[in-house]
Amino acid sequence: MMLKLFLKQVFVFLLVLSIVNVLLFFLISGFYIKDYEEVDLNYSEFLLADSHGTPLGDFTEIHDVHNFSSQSDSYLDMERKLQFLIRNTKVHRVYISVDDHTLSTTREDQNNLDRSSFYTDQNDFPSYRAYFFNKYLKYYCIFLNDRYSLIIKNFLQDELFDYSKWGGVRSKAAWEDLNIPEQEKQSLDRIENYFVDSIPSKEMTMALERIIKICKLNKIDLVGLKFPLSKTYYGMLGEESYGADSLFIRNKLIVVDFDDLFLEQDSLFRDMDHLDRDGGEIFADILFDSLENVLK
Amino acid sequence: MLFNSLDFAVFLPIVFVLYWFVFNRNLRSQNFLVVATSYVFYGWWDWRFLGLIAFSTLVDFIVGIQLEKSENIRIRKSLLVFSLLVNIGFLGFFKYYNFFLDNFITAFTFFGMPIKANSLNIILPVGISFYTFQTMSYSIDVYRKRLVATKDFIAFSAFVSFFPQLVAGPIERATNLLPQFFKERKFEYLLATDGLRQILWGVFKKVVIADNCAEFANIIFNNSTDYQGSTLLLGALFFTFQIYGDFSGYSDIAIGTARLFGFNLMQNFAFPYFSRDMAEFWRRWHISLTTWFRDYVYIPLGGSKGGKIQQIRNVFIIFLISGFWHGANWTFVAWGALNALYFIPLLLFAKNRQNLQIVAIDKKLPSFKELITILGTFGLTMLSWIFFRAEDMNHALSYIGGIFSHDAFTIPDFSSFPGAITLLILILGFISVEWKGRFGQYGIYGLQSISNKTYRWAMYLIIILIIDIFGNTSEEIEFIYFQF
Numbered sequence A: 001m002m003l004k005l006f007l008k009q010v011f012v013f014l015l016v017l018s019i020v021n022v023l024l025f026f027l028i029s030g031f032y033i034k035d036y037e038e039v040d041l042n043y044s045e046f047l048l049a050d051s052h053g054t055p056l057g058d059f060t061e062i063h064d065v066h067n068f069s070s071q072s073d074s075y076l077d078m079e080r081k082l083q084f085l086i087r088n089t090k091v092h093r094v095y096i097s098v099d100d101h102t103l104s105t106t107r108e109d110q111n112n113l114d115r116s117s118f119y120t121d122q123n124d125f126p127s128y129r130a131y132f133f134n135k136y137l138k139y140y141c142i143f144l145n146d147r148y149s150l151i152i153k154n155f156l157q158d159e160l161f162d163y164s165k166w167g168g169v170r171s172k173a174a175w176e177d178l179n180i181p182e183q184e185k186q187s188l189d190r191i192e193n194y195f196v197d198s199i200p201s202k203e204m205t206m207a208l209e210r211i212i213k214i215c216k217l218n219k220i221d222l223v224g225l226k227f228p229l230s231k232t233y234y235g236m237l238g239e240e241s242y243g244a245d246s247l248f249i250r251n252k253l254i255v256v257d258f259d260d261l262f263l264e265q266d267s268l269f270r271d272m273d274h275l276d277r278d279g280g281e282i283f284a285d286i287l288f289d290s291l292e293n294v295l296k
Numbered sequence B: 001m002l003f004n005s006l007d008f009a010v011f012l013p014i015v016f017v018l019y020w021f022v023f024n025r026n027l028r029s030q031n032f033l034v035v036a037t038s039y040v041f042y043g044w045w046d047w048r049f050l051g052l053i054a055f056s057t058l059v060d061f062i063v064g065i066q067l068e069k070s071e072n073i074r075i076r077k078s079l080l081v082f083s084l085l086v087n088i089g090f091l092g093f094f095k096y097y098n099f100f101l102d103n104f105i106t107a108f109t110f111f112g113m114p115i116k117a118n119s120l121n122i123i124l125p126v127g128i129s130f131y132t133f134q135t136m137s138y139s140i141d142v143y144r145k146r147l148v149a150t151k152d153f154i155a156f157s158a159f160v161s162f163f164p165q166l167v168a169g170p171i172e173r174a175t176n177l178l179p180q181f182f183k184e185r186k187f188e189y190l191l192a193t194d195g196l197r198q199i200l201w202g203v204f205k206k207v208v209i210a211d212n213c214a215e216f217a218n219i220i221f222n223n224s225t226d227y228q229g230s231t232l233l234l235g236a237l238f239f240t241f242q243i244y245g246d247f248s249g250y251s252d253i254a255i256g257t258a259r260l261f262g263f264n265l266m267q268n269f270a271f272p273y274f275s276r277d278m279a280e281f282w283r284r285w286h287i288s289l290t291t292w293f294r295d296y297v298y299i300p301l302g303g304s305k306g307g308k309i310q311q312i313r314n315v316f317i318i319f320l321i322s323g324f325w326h327g328a329n330w331t332f333v334a335w336g337a338l339n340a341l342y343f344i345p346l347l348l349f350a351k352n353r354q355n356l357q358i359v360a361i362d363k364k365l366p367s368f369k370e371l372i373t374i375l376g377t378f379g380l381t382m383l384s385w386i387f388f389r390a391e392d393m394n395h396a397l398s399y400i401g402g403i404f405s406h407d408a409f410t411i412p413d414f415s416s417f418p419g420a421i422t423l424l425i426l427i428l429g430f431i432s433v434e435w436k437g438r439f440g441q442y443g444i445y446g447l448q449s450i451s452n453k454t455y456r457w458a459m460y461l462i463i464i465l466i467i468d469i470f471g472n473t474s475e476e477i478e479f480i481y482f483q484f
Helices: A001-031 A054-061 A075-088 A105-109 A113-119 A128-140 A148-163 A182-196 A202-217 A231-237 A244-250 A277-294 B006-022 B027-069 B073-110 B127-144 B153-161 B172-181 B189-222 B229-260 B278-286 B287-298 B309-326 B328-350 B368-389 B393-403 B422-436 B446-447 B455-468
Strands: A047-050 A094-097 A221-226 A254-257
Touching: A001 A075, A001 A113, A001 A148, A001 B189, A047 A075, A047 B278, A054 A277, A054 B455, A075 A094, A075 A202, A105 A182, A105 A202, A113 A128, A113 B455, A148 B422, A148 B455, A182 A231, A202 A221, A202 A244, A202 B422, A231 B455, A244 A254, A244 B422, A244 B446, A254 A277, B006 B027, B006 B229, B006 B328, B006 B393, B027 B073, B027 B127, B027 B172, B073 B127, B127 B172, B127 B287, B153 B172, B153 B422, B189 B229, B189 B422, B229 B368, B229 B393, B278 B287, B278 B328, B287 B309, B309 B328, B328 B368, B328 B393, B368 B393, B446 B455
Parallel strands: A047 A094, A094 A221, A221 A254
Antiparallel strands: none
């Protein structure tokens, strides 16, 4: 009798918890998931990149390329997206980021695997258990998804507990307004963040190799892109690279290297290695105009 | 298997269902399930050491029966010594072999007689300090005729290996836990709901307080030479809450889990950071170990009876052993010695039993005097934890030296520790809840007396959300006391 009552109470509590979960999921999906799941399937050419590709926004569409980039996308996420495109579109060309940091362990750790599971099907996982856990449990259950918790935590921390913001939101200075020592300091932070290890991530390298293989099998043109860098960052980075571009060259694939394109135009950058919206618009035009010649 | 893991979240409901629905026909089958699941629980970490628990169980079971049979004092003494030698032998080998070896080498070298010996690569079996103390308490109590030896091997095995408290306590006395394996178990609704509530609070302490504090404490302690005094002080503060949240959190989960199966384990922590003096602190911190040492070492040595010198000797012995129990490192011995130094003045001036009840028993807030004594005791505790956390004595001393440097009163560099302010706010909230709940067994014990179910459940949901949002769940972090 008492045991039944206990189980009933536990069940009802879990039900209430599920309702809270649903409410929170909708809240999070509004600003974290929804945009990630937006893809136009009417294109046959796609751009896959991490945050380096996002400033190009929809300026790529003028050139009949759909920008399928997302902040923090790793090659594992791009692989899932590619498989999704193969299943759902007549994709024939993919432009993919082969920047110096894309094979880093940092990118392996900072990825979108929780969100990109939206693009998966059962064949993308080694077992049904892994498929069910990633595609449904982790995706819909906020209590199992660390990233969802982190987003809420960061939001609360930034808005409520960051004392430097009390009394007004601090706006970030534009890259061009920073003096050289400050640019160097921020560039160094970024380099130290990306280039922790001396060798590339195995996981990322294998994912990129699989992407190359999948494209070959499905007769998809794969083009490697290196995005523009600011002058300070470019100078400090030097030869530092995990060599995603070299992997492409070894596989006889085209790499279009634009990392020194805007060395004298800091005004086009949001930070040391990301273009701003204006930079993205200009770069989209230059990129696809020049590619026309290369890919002829 | 860690309490804060998905594995345990699956394991616990399965064992619960089996225990109350499948193995509920008689006590023996329920006890058998407890043994089987406890061995699975332990084997999940490393199955190779299951033999050690089994052997220790067998030795003490046989010793118990033989002690019961014999009235010959010499035989009884020999049996007890045999049991103690086996248990302390295991502990000595796995935990202290390399420590003694290294120190012997250092000592011989110091006296100009260098010796060569190879230290062994020994893995410390999780929980060995806990279950060996538990089985020793059984042998001692049977020897003292305070307990009748059991002839039920399954029940005795269940007592030794009971999974909720197997790896990090509370170190149960045979007189409290063993008889519960012979009592018919009826499901008690209030006991079970109380158990769930205590588990929830334990998870909060572990995942939100301890694991987040660990992140900052580790950075500061591991790079202590890089930081100014105030940041070092912050690091010590974080470690002070880490160790409390970690260990008392584990105890809460253990006690709560046991309650789901109809068992009552002893309270292990009674709001120690609200203590007004060090004697009170030691009545409230790791109660199961403190009382173990009191009953089986301190009192046989004479306790607080005898002359002042004898009293001081006994206090030092007890604290040094306690320090050494925690680990084979001089830092733990120093930690024990420092606590002895804190304690002795209270003993000498007969002030060690002046604060027996919880602070501000009939008030909402402490008086100014109480607040000062609480803060003073907390400060002394925090200082001693530095020895507990430091890598070696040099590290501990340089850390303390760093705190007392000229920049101790500056504002810590919070920009180097994103999230530290949030954590301090969480700690403040945690202290408030613990303060309000200080009359109960654990922080949110009082929630059970709130008749408004909606309010009660809303509180649980809020705690769950705080655990989810602010908890350090990126990886399953082991409990500190697993290493002891």
